[in-house]
Amino acid sequence: xxxxxxxxxxxxxxxxxxxxxxxxxxxxxxxxxxxxxxxxxxxxxxxxxxxxxxxxxxxxxxxxxxxxxxxxxxxxxxxxxxxxxxxxxxxxxxxxxxxxxxxxxxxxxxxxxxxxxxxxxxxxxxxxxxxxxxxxxxxxxxxxxxxxxxxxxxxxxxxxxxxxxxxxxxxxxxxxxxxxxxxxxxxxxxxxxxxxxxxxxxxxxxxxxxxxxxxxxxxxxxxxxxxxxxxxxxxxxxxxxxxxxxxxxxxxxxxxxxxxxxxxxxxxx
Numbered sequence: 001x002x003x004x005x006x007x008x009x010x011x012x013x014x015x016x017x018x019x020x021x022x023x024x025x026x027x028x029x030x031x032x033x034x035x036x037x038x039x040x041x042x043x044x045x046x047x048x049x050x051x052x053x054x055x056x057x058x059x060x061x062x063x064x065x066x067x068x069x070x071x072x073x074x075x076x077x078x079x080x081x082x083x084x085x086x087x088x089x090x091x092x093x094x095x096x097x098x099x100x101x102x103x104x105x106x107x108x109x110x111x112x113x114x115x116x117x118x119x120x121x122x123x124x125x126x127x128x129x130x131x132x133x134x135x136x137x138x139x140x141x142x143x144x145x146x147x148x149x150x151x152x153x154x155x156x157x158x159x160x161x162x163x164x165x166x167x168x169x170x171x172x173x174x175x176x177x178x179x180x181x182x183x184x185x186x187x188x189x190x191x192x193x194x195x196x197x198x199x200x201x202x203x204x205x206x207x208x209x210x211x212x213x214x215x216x217x218x219x220x221x222x223x224x225x226x227x228x229x230x231x232x233x234x235x236x237x238x239x240x241x242x243x244x245x246x247x248x249x250x251x252x253x254x255x256x257x258x259x260x261x262x263x264x265x266x267x268x269x
Contacts, residue, residue: 087138087139109178127193132186136269148206201234
């Protein structure tokens with residue numbers, strides 16, 4: 001812009017000179033031309049500085065939420081022994097063992113019930129990760145104990161010869177599993193959301209064994225199950241029923257598959 005102004009001014013000077021005279025106003029304009037060009041230089045410099053300042057103060061646009069990497073989504077983490085506890089902790093109430101504790105435990109009895117040794121297929125149903133801590137009422141973690149679980153598959157069938165639906169049992173589901181608690185009391189299973197059996201609510205049978213002695217036998221339930229209101233065994237827990245309800249949320253496993261995430265601590269004397 002400043003170059004264009006200078007060219008126009010010079011052109012005017014030459015035109016006036018060709019006419020043989022230069023008026024006083026024109027002479028003043030010619031005299032002031034360098035000053036105007038200098039002022040334009042200063043204005044351009046200020047404009048560039050303002051532009052740089054705006055760029056340095058500009059707020060980046062907020063990007064739209066992107067799906068998280070499945071590997072970054074972890075199942076709910078069970079609290080550790082350092083988590084503040086409201087002591088003394090209430091005892092986990094016992095519940096009946098039921099008629100379908102395995103007569104013969106499967107050869108594959110680890111804590112992953114959805115992967116059966118020798119089979120490549122997964123069982124039908126919703127995968128559930130179940131974890132928690134085994135604690136004393138004073139908050140002390142219990143390590144080295146064995147927690148057993150057994151339950152129905154997605155067809156509502158137990159691994160037991162007396163289950164009338166045994167012919168429909170899903171062989172890709174382990175049905176029974178064991179987990180040894182860590183030093184901080186933590187335990188974990190990968191299993192299925194159990195389907196209903198008869199008129200009973202969905203439930204998972206739990207047994208705790210330490211030093212070859214049975215410490216507790218109980219059952220875990222799921223909040224929101226309408227059958228909880230009419231089940232006699234559930235009613236026997238009374239106000240302690242909340243201590244048997246699995247806290248549920250949703251997540252994905254390490255392969256990106258959707259899973260249910262359940263957490264329930266177990267408290268012994």
